Amino acid sequence: MSTLICPACSAELDSRSPEIRCGQCQAHYRIRAQCPTCQQELERLKACGAVDYFCNHCNSLVSKRTVIFEATPAGAGVRQ
Numbered sequence: 401m402s403t404l405i406c407p408a409c410s411a412e413l414d415s416r417s418p419e420i421r422c423g424q425c426q427a428h429y430r431i432r433a434q435c436p437t438c439q440q441e442l443e444r445l446k447a448c449g450a451v452d453y454f455c456n457h458c459n460s461l462v463s464k465r466t467v468i469f470e471a472t473p474a475g476a477g478v479r480q
């Protein structure tokens with residue numbers, strides 16, 4: 401499973417959550433899961449405690465190992 405690092409303090413973040421607060425510096429992030437093929441945001445599918453990622457653009461499930469996770473500061477009103 402790929403790890404996600406806090407951009408502010410380099411602590412490890414839990415990429416399974418759509419939003420996370422860094423346990424070390426308390427920064428609040430929104431976690432974007434991106435398709436490694438088309439770079440579109442992936443949809444999180446929750447099933448029995450596990451999370452799968454689905455790309456609506458490629459119309460296929462994306463392995464957690466290949467998902468690109470990106471932490472963007474939440475609450476700053478930054479939208480793409």
Ligand SMILES: [Zn+2]
Binds near residue numbers: 407424
């Ligand atoms: Zn941090």
Ligand SMILES: [Zn+2]
Binds near residue numbers: 439
């Ligand atoms: Zn895709």
